Structures are given as structure tokens and as C-alpha cells.
Amino acid sequence: MMAADDMPVPYFEIAADYRIRAVSAAASAIFPPVPDWRELLDAGSRDKAASLVAPSHSGMKVELNLRAAGRPAALFDVYQSWSGDGTGHLVCIGRQHRFDAASEQLRLLRETLERDGEAGGGRREPARRPEPIARPEERDVRAALETIGELVELLRPSLTELHKADFADSIQAHIRLALEAAAPEG
Amino acid sequence: MQMEIEWFAEQLISGSIESCWEKLLRFMDAGANSLFIYEQVLTSAMRYIGSLWEQNLISVADEHLASGLCDILITRYGMAVNQAPANGLKAMFLCVEGETHDLGLKIVGALFREHGWDTRSYGVGLPLELAVASGMNWRPDVIGLSVSMAANLPAARTYEESLAELFHGPTIMIGGRQAGAYAALRQSSERLVLATSLLDVGEWLRARQTDMPRRRSAGKS
Ligand code: B12
Numbered sequence: 001m002m003a004a005d006d007m008p009v010p011y012f013e014i015a016a017d018y019r020i021r022a023v024s025a026a027a028s029a030i031f032p033p034v035p036d037w038r039e040l041l042d043a044g045s046r047d048k049a050a051s052l053v054a055p056s057h058s059g060m061k062v063e064l065n066l067r068a069a070g071r072p073a074a075l076f077d078v079y080q081s082w083s084g085d086g087t088g089h090l091v092c093i094g095r096q097h098r099f100d101a102a103s104e105q106l107r108l109l110r111e112t113l114e115r116d117g118e119a120g121g122g123r124r125e126p127a128r129r130p131e132p133i134a135r136p137e138e139r140d141v142r143a144a145l146e147t148i149g150e151l152v153e154l155l156r157p158s159l160t161e162l163h164k165a166d167f168a169d170s171i172q173a174h175i176r177l178a179l180e181a182a183a184p185e186g
Numbered sequence: 187m188q189m190e191i192e193w194f195a196e197q198l199i200s201g202s203i204e205s206c207w208e209k210l211l212r213f214m215d216a217g218a219n220s221l222f223i224y225e226q227v228l229t230s231a232m233r234y235i236g237s238l239w240e241q242n243l244i245s246v247a248d249e250h251l252a253s254g255l256c257d258i259l260i261t262r263y264g265m266a267v268n269q270a271p272a273n274g275l276k277a278m279f280l281c282v283e284g285e286t287h288d289l290g291l292k293i294v295g296a297l298f299r300e301h302g303w304d305t306r307s308y309g310v311g312l313p314l315e316l317a318v319a320s321g322m323n324w325r326p327d328v329i330g331l332s333v334s335m336a337a338n339l340p341a342a343r344t345y346e347e348s349l350a351e352l353f354h355g356p357t358i359m360i361g362g363r364q365a366g367a368y369a370a371l372r373q374s375s376e377r378l379v380l381a382t383s384l385l386d387v388g389e390w391l392r393a394r395q396t397d398m399p400r401r402r403s404a405g406k407s
Contacts, residue, residue: 043336048240048241048242052242060242062242063242063245063246072335072337073335075246099246102250103286106250106253106254110254110258113258143304150320150323150324151316151320153323154316154320
């Protein structure tokens with residue numbers, strides 16, 4: 001059988017009490033060195049691992065957040081198999097990049113939905129709006145525009161240093177126009 | 187009620203936004219208020235989804251989808267509910283740096299708007315220096331911070347301390363899944379509100395509403 005160190009995936013060989021006996025080079029490259037495998041678990045994953053990473057679940061894949069690559073919680077698929085003598089074999093495949101990509105996609109989708117003013121996702125109107133309605137959309141638009149204006153002002157010193165203060169003025173002018181279009185306040 | 191929450195959570199996971207919305211409308215018809223919708227339905231359903239993940243019954247991909255739907259429902263509900271007339275008070279909301287759980291923050295922002303507050307939501311990723319600068323410029327009466335992950339408790343403390351120094355003396359409000367842990371570190375006071383449940387926030391808003399004219403003229407104490 002292949003030596004643990006040579007396994008081309010992040011691999012841990014652990015004893016029945018979760019003490020780490022051997023790790024692959026691929027695992028040492030991303031996980032901090034700890035004596036007990038459970039020390040890698042994020043607080044929110046401890047109970048899950050305690051009940052599901054165990055000989056009685058040999059063969060089951062478990063999604064867990066582990067301390068890895070400098071992050072306090074990165075997502076992993078943990079594959080486990082347990083030998084008759086109580087030795088555990090854990091392969092931990094990183095999923096964080098896919099997770100981050102999915103988060104980003106969702107963020108963009110949400111922005112698109114918000115931009116189109118279609119919070120429901122469908123083409124139809126929200127099923128009902130009780131009267132009277134205080135035109136919150138208008139208030140929201142105004143608040144968002146004011147926030148943008150303020151953030152631009154915060155960037156003004158840096159823009160001035162880069163001789164790009166004109167951009168700030170131009171953005172502010174557009175915001176003023178949009179605020180006027182968004183109906184007078186009050 | 188638990189069965190209804192579980193049903194609602196399943197609809198969120200399966201992407202059935204319309205059945206979720208119909209259910210919220212039915213709750214509203216039965217007289218449910220916003221505190222109920224936000225806390226008992228949406229928050230409970232998301233936490234239940236968290237417990238399904240802990241039992242390995244769903245994956246984070248399911249959590250993602252459910253979160254997206256929950257976000258949309260918060261917006262929709264906020265638009266459908268009656269809003270009090272503007273009361274002249276201002277609140278700004280943000281997640282501390284490193285925190286990306288923002289559904290709670292969105293709920294709280296919506297609740298404040300419903301009570302007539304002018305709100306600004308910076309969501310996630312606003313660095314402390316920009317938060318302080320915004321606080322200085324806009325002079326909000328309340329600055330609400332959200333913290334869900336234990337690892338972000340120290341950041342919450344830093345934000346709280348810096349924002350509390352703002353000269354106009356805003357009330358700092360801390361909420362989120364770790365609000366309870368935060369309360370173990372810090373005592374609430376008149377200028378520091380530790381909101382461990384949305385009911386606390388509702389009560390605080392009501393008290394503030396009746397108290398308002400005196401507070402507004404009192405300025406910084
Ligand atoms: C949904 C969810 C997500 C969604 C978040 C979507 C979003 N836009 O917010 C997604 C899938 C994106 C996600 C990502 C992650 N998550 Co997550 N997530 C959850 C889950 C299942 C539910 C959280 C939720 O939305 N609850 C519903 C909201 C409405 O409740 P709430 O935030 O508590 O807010 C209420 C109150 O607290 C209050 N409130 C909130 N904020 C404020 C602010 C103020 C001022 C006030 C007054 C009140 C207030 O109002 C709300 C209404 O009642 C929890 C599990 C759980 N049990 O909570 C895990 C959980 C929080 N996540 C966790 C983790 C680890 C992560 C990730 C790190 C995973 C990863 N590998 O990347 C990332 C986060 C990355 C980062 N750097 O932040 C862990 C945290 C563990 C820990 N150590 O603390 C949990 C506990 C899961 C677990 N058991 O491991 N997650």
C-alpha cells in the first residue's frame with residue numbers, strides 16, 4: 001500500500017481517539033500541524049463531526065468547515081473509511097473555491113434582480129400590496145444614491161492624489177440629477 | 187408551528203419562491219406582524235436549514251439557494267407592509283469586516299424603515315475607517331452591527347469602540363447569531379444595545395418612538 005505521505009490528495013490516518021498518525025504532503029501543505037484531527041474543525045462543525053465522522057459512518061461523505069490555508073473556516077468534503085482495528089482514513093477535498101464562486105454568482109444575480117426592480121424573480125407583480133403604501137422604493141433609491149455620493153466623497157482625497165478629482169465631480173453631478181429625478185424629498 | 191417552519195424551509199431549499207410568498211401572505215391575513223414574519227418564520231426557517239446541514243441532510247449549495255430566496259422574501263415583504271411616516275431618525279447598518287451573513291442585517295434594516303426611520307445599509311465588507319467616516323458625515327442616531335461568526339467577535343469589539351467615539355454620540359446596536367456571546371463580554375447601556383432577539387429590537391423601537399422628542403432635543407449626553 002502507498003505511504004501516507006505520497007497520497008496525491010489531502011489525507012489523514014487517525015487513531016480511534018482522532019490522534020493524527022500520518023498525513024500526506026498534500027494535507028500538510030494546507031492544514032496547520034495539530035496533534036488531534038478534531039482541532040481542525042470550525043466551532044460550527046464540531047457537533048456534526050462528532051456524530052458523523054465515526055466508524056459507524058464508514059463510507060459516508062460529510063461536508064465540514066475546517067481550519068485551512070489561513071482561513072478559520074473553509075469548506076471541505078470529508079470522505080472516511082475505518083478499518084476493523086479502529087484506524088480512520090480521512091480524505092479532505094477542498095470545496096471553498098466552488099463555494100466562493102457560487103456566492104459571487106448569487107450576488108450578481110441578486111444585483112440584477114434588484115436593478116430590474118423584480119424582487120420576485122417572476123414577471124408578475126408582487127401578489128399584494130396592502131394600502132396605504134409609503135413608496136418605500138423611492139426612499140430606498142434616494143438612500144442608495146446618497147450612500148454612493150458619500151462614498152465618492154470619502155474617495156476624493158485619493159482621487160485628487162491621482163489627479164482624478166474630475167471623476168468625483170462628474171459622479172456627483174450624475175447623482176444630483178438622479179436624486180432630482182427620484183422626486184423631491186419629504 | 188414547528189411543522190410549518192419545516193415545510194417553509196423545504197420550500198426555500200427547493201426554490202419555490204411563490205409558495206413561500208403565498209404562505210407569508212396567509213400569515214399576514216391571519217394577523218401576523220413583522221416581528222412574527224421575520225423572527226418566527228424567516229429566521230427560524232434559516233436556522234432549521236442550518237440544522238439540516240448539521241445532520242448532513244443538505245449541502246451548502248442548498249443553503250445558498252435558500253439564502254437567495256430568503257433575501258428576496260425580505261425585500262418583497264418590506265415592500266408589501268405598511269410603513270410609518272418618516273420620523274426624522276437615522277440608522278446605518280453594516281456587517282463587521284469578515285462577516286458575510288447579512289440576512290439578519292437586512293431584516294433589521296427593513297424593520298427600522300417600517301418604523302419610519304431613514305436607513306442606510308452598507309451590507310458586507312465596509313472597512314472600519316469608512317464606517318467611521320460615514321458615521322461622521324451622516325450622523326446616524328443608531329449604528330447597527332451584525333456578527334454571526336465567533337471568529338468575528340474581536341472585530342465587532344473594535345468596531346463598537348471606534349464608532350462609540352463618534353462625537354454626535356450614536357447608539358451602537360449589536361445583533362446577529364453571536365450577540366449572546368457578545369453580551370457575555372460587554373454590558374449593555376443606554377448607548378450600547380445588545381439585541382439577542384428581534385423582539386428586543388421591536389421593544390426598543392417602540393420605546394424610542396414614544397421617547398423621541400425629548401431625546402432629539404437632548405443631543406449628546
Ligand atoms: C444561511 C447561512 C449562510 C449563507 C449566508 C447568506 C447571507 N447572505 O447571509 C451562506 C451559505 C452564504 C453562508 C456562508 C458561510 N457560512 Co454560514 N450559515 C448560514 C446558516 C445556515 C443560517 C444563517 C442565517 O441566515 N440565519 C437567519 C438570519 C436572519 O438570522 P441572524 O443572522 O441570526 O439574524 C437575526 C438576529 O440575529 C438579528 N440580527 C442579526 N443581525 C443584527 C444586527 C442588529 C444591529 C440587530 C439589532 C439585530 C440583528 O436579526 C435577525 C432576525 O431575527 C447558519 C446556521 C445557523 N444555525 O445559524 C450558518 C453559519 C452561521 N455559517 C457558518 C459558516 C462557517 C459559514 C462560512 C464561513 C462557510 C464557508 N466555508 O465559507 C461562510 C461565511 C463566509 C464569511 N466569511 O462570512 C457557521 C458559523 C460557525 C462559527 N464558527 O461561528 C454556521 C453557524 C453554520 C455551521 N454550523 O457551521 N452561510
